[in-house]
Amino acid sequence: MSVLLIQCIHMFLLLISFSSNTFSVPLEQIGHQQNSELVPQGLYNASDMVEVLTVNNFNRKIYGSNRSWLVEFYNTWCGHCQRYAPTYKAVANYFKNCKDIFIVAAVDCSNDINQQLCRNFEIMGYPTLRYFHENYVEGPGNLGLNVLRDGAENVDGNIKIVLNTLQLEQKNNRAKMLPYLHAYEHSDISKIFDKAKQEVQFAFLVLEDDDTMLGIEAALTFHKVPNIFITYSQKSNNVLARSLNFNEFPSLIIIRGGATKPVVEESFQKIHNVKEYIINFLKRKDINVDTYLSYNEKDLKNVQDNNKTKTLIEQDIIKKVKAMGDVVFQMDLETTLRFLLGREVSRNKVIEGEKLLALRDLLKVLTKYFPLSKKGILFLNDLSSKLTNTDSIRGAEISVLIKNSEREGQLIWSSPKQWLGCKGSTAGHRGYPCGVWTMFHYLTVNAADYNKGRRQVNPKEILMAMHGYIKNFFGCAECSQHFQKMAAERKIEQVSSLNESVLWLWKAHNEVNERLAGDLTEDPAYPKRQFPTVERCPPCRYNNGSWNENEVEKYIKHMYSSINIRYMSSDTKILHMGLEDSSYNSSRVLDSIDSSMLLILYFSSFLLLIILVRMFLKRGYRKKPYVHDLLGKV
Structure with missing residues (x-):
């Protein structure tokens, strides 16, 4: 009995310690650099014969150049871009000996620094190919020539499309630095x-x-x-x-x-x-x-050596994260939201009409259920109010707001802008698509939890906000079309309860997993399997292999609940911080670090301690000196 009492008091003291200290784990333990910026590696490097352009070199390289340029504007996480990348690399390889006259290049629009560049060139879908002829001049309407692929996916088809573009340029008395590309049509x-x-x-x-x-x-x-x-x-x-x-x-x-x-x-x-x-x-x-002939073997070897080192580091991170099981990381959720607002939404020049309505609905559910700090929720509230009182807003304005929120001392974000649980084994794998699924699963589960027992709650509020976002803002046009078609076939409009919305999204996610299993976009370190797996949730399947949806619902609600969030490298002091100097008052129960659960544990332990002490006293332990010592510590 004395051992039990000591353990109980020890737990009680730990809880007191927990309530006043942060339990974040530094990212160095899993191979990351803490507080580093999220800079996508991109889908191309020097070994691919594709020149990487950014906002820092685009104008200098393109405008006034004595060469012509083919530029792909792409998004690292976009599945269509990932499938197209091998073809584009083959196109670049075809023209590898022409770098003095014609360059195959690419801009990664998923990189923060290129956001304004892609917005200026009105890139609304990925991948987008633009041709810039020699001596190209900068100007408001000079956005390059759209190179339409017309569904051509194979290498030869894409090369022909590029050659047709170059041939047309020569007919228009340009591309004179290129060799003559037209066929000899004489009879001798x-x-x-x-x-x-x-x-x-x-x-x-x-x-x-x-x-x-x-x-x-x-x-x-x-x-x-x-x-x-x-x-x-x-x-x-x-x-x-x-x-x-x-x-x-x-x-x-x-x-x-x-x-x-x-x-x-x-x-x-x-x-x-x-x-x-x-x-x-x-x-x-x-x-x-x-x-x-142009080919630099030394550059290729350096790139390959660097890639090998990076791969080993990524594999170690994946191994350690996988060992933690099915959990949600605060860092992934915050990175997703920053990506969504700072890159996806803000890439639109003007947001109005249906897009504006969709963004309002999204911000409404984010403000209610997303696990941010108090100042973070205030930030979302302010942005929501700004959208409510206008008929349109420029994407650049939202971009500025997100960048300002990242400034030191703002106390809006608790985590560095990196992927952790959603980190892929290579560039282009997982990342943002994983983050979007994670975020909306989290929102459906916590909406169901928060509104339990409440009437007059819209059971589709999360699903419809997700649908509106993917339809109007999701950068991968092909992915968006697939989701909209699936939503119609699965009758998203007929979802009638919050619990049903949790299962609807689970089924939709598994349908996507089934469709993409074995696809080029699949991360070999995270194969597309039906979730949850048998290893992680044996009760989730009956003996015949079919789903036990009651057990699935329990599992999903646990996995994506606020109490299952992991705060590795998140500053929980920011998440706990109040707004004493602000008139903002949150009525949310699901605060960012489930303080309600902490309070329950605190008082439960205290009551258990009192009961055990009373039991000790009744059994004649009043005169035991160690009891007095322990009570003195409390």
Whole structure:
């Protein structure tokens, strides 16, 4: 009995300590740098032949350049962008020897520093391709030429789209620094040097099938080599093929220029590698071709070594976070909200009409249920009031408000702007999409908890706020369309209770997991499985494998409840801080660090202590000296 009393008093003293101290765990313990800024790595680096543009170098690189630029505006977390990235890398690799005349580049609109840049160029969907011709001039309406992919996803299709754009530029008397990209359409070789420079000695004519691009690729690859001209003719120009007695494709004809008419120097039918034949010919002419080809092996190795180191660090973080089980991190929730308002919402030039209504509804539920500090809730209230009293607002205004909220001393955010539970194993995996699911699961669960027993509560308030946000603001257009279609098929409008809204979102999330399982966007460290897993929640499934929805509901409500939040690297002093100097009065029960639960534990332990002391006294322990010592400590 004495041991039990000592343990009880010890627990009581710990609770007193907990109420006056912060129990945050520094991020250094899991491999992060505390208070560092969230800077996305992006989907591209030097090894991909894609030049990375940011707000710091965009104007300097693009405007007045003697080169032309193809720029992809993308979002790191956007599933469509992730699927397109390998194709875009292949496009960049196709043009890798043309960096002196044509650059394939990309801007990551999910990076905070590029927010205003993407807003200025009116990027409303990802990925967006824009072409900027040489000597491009900055101006209000100069947003680049939209390069429409028309659903083309394969590499060859995208290369053709880019080449068509460049060919059109040459027709418009631009892109003169590029080699001539149009097909040779004459019936014989007499005019082969018409588009060549005067000093050219040899012309290479590639005869190829209509659906290949061997000639253009060769022209781009060897454009730096002096005194040669490369062009091509397609199979459809059968008159030329017959005049040369060629009927095998691809073929290569090398033609020597001079004072008289062009003469065939060499010819090869049905060759396997056009570039190889050109290289061999040039070497026989004592031309060192390698000096004219662009490829930096050293840069590639440095990038690969850095990526390997980063991967090892990420794997260690994932291992430690996974060991904590199904929990929610305050840092993920706060990062999601900052991303949502500071990047997604604010990328719109003007927010009005349906978008404004959707944002008002979202802020309403965030103010009621999101776990922020008192000053954070006041901040959301002020923003909500600002939207209520206007017919429109500029995205840049919201961006400024979010940036100001990050200033030191504002006491709005308790966590560094980083991903923790939602951190992916590589750039582009998890992150914001994971954060959005986490946040709305949290909101549905805590709305159900907060409104338990209340009547006249809208059971769809969280789901409809989520639907409005994804429809009007979610950057991944493809993802938004999928969600809207799923919402209609799953009859989101017919949800009739708060508990049903919890399960509706769970089912919707599992449907997305099933659709994306094995997809290119799937993080190998976090495969898309049906949630909750059997390992984490055995009672959630019947013996036949079907769901036990009662147990699922219990599990989800526990996982996403306020008492299950983890505050690793969150400053709980900020979350506890009151507003003594403010007239703001919150009527919310679900404060950011569940103080109500702490109060219950505090008094429960105190009552248990009194009961045990009375039991001791009744049993004749009054004269025991250690009892008096313990009571003295209390």
